[in-house]
Amino acid sequence: MMDCIFCQIVAGKLPSETLYQDEEVIAFRDIHPLAPTHVLIIPKRHIPSLAQLTDAETPLIGHMAKVANKLAQEEGVAESGYRLVVSSGEQGGQIVPHLHMHLLGGRRLSDKLC
């Protein structure tokens, strides 16, 4: 999927400020941050969206949340507060068609979730 910018990041063909990676996922800072902490956690494998995740694959979301929790601690927002967001599809506001979880924190986040 070399037309996918997140796959290019996974492959090291586009630069990113990588904070974590393992066999399944990679986490890097969003280049257009919406909050002081704005990290994206993505599967290394190209999965277009949450809606296309099979039931058997949903443990991946738990793993991404575990990584997000670890990064929230490292970013110093675990106690002050943070938010995880996964948007799926056009009306959901998903922009890059490669499954990703946003980790947002570092200021009082808005109550407008959508």
Added chain:
Amino acid sequence: MMDCIFCQIVAGKLPSETLYQDEEVIAFRDIHPLAPTHVLIIPKRHIPSLAQLTDAETPLIGHMAKVANKLAQEEGVAESGYRLVVSSGEQGGQIVPHLHMHLLGGRRLSDKLC
């Protein structure tokens, strides 16, 4: 935790429009919906926030996402688009101190995630 309104919903002491439940989780409509589809998926057990979930407990988030995906299909938003949000802590905008995942959809959601 009978001072927790979500525990009261789990116990059937407060009414809710329940859409799904199993041994681990229950899903019901938010009484102050922010979008045409606004469902909350919560663990039946009282867990105060995402930040207080241990690494061993994070598979629960995968299970909640699986339930959310199923409900997104039932609500007719799986293809059009939807969003999952978990807020943790005060700055994260968490209002009820019982872990919950928002499922939002049914209109074009804002790009403002926070």
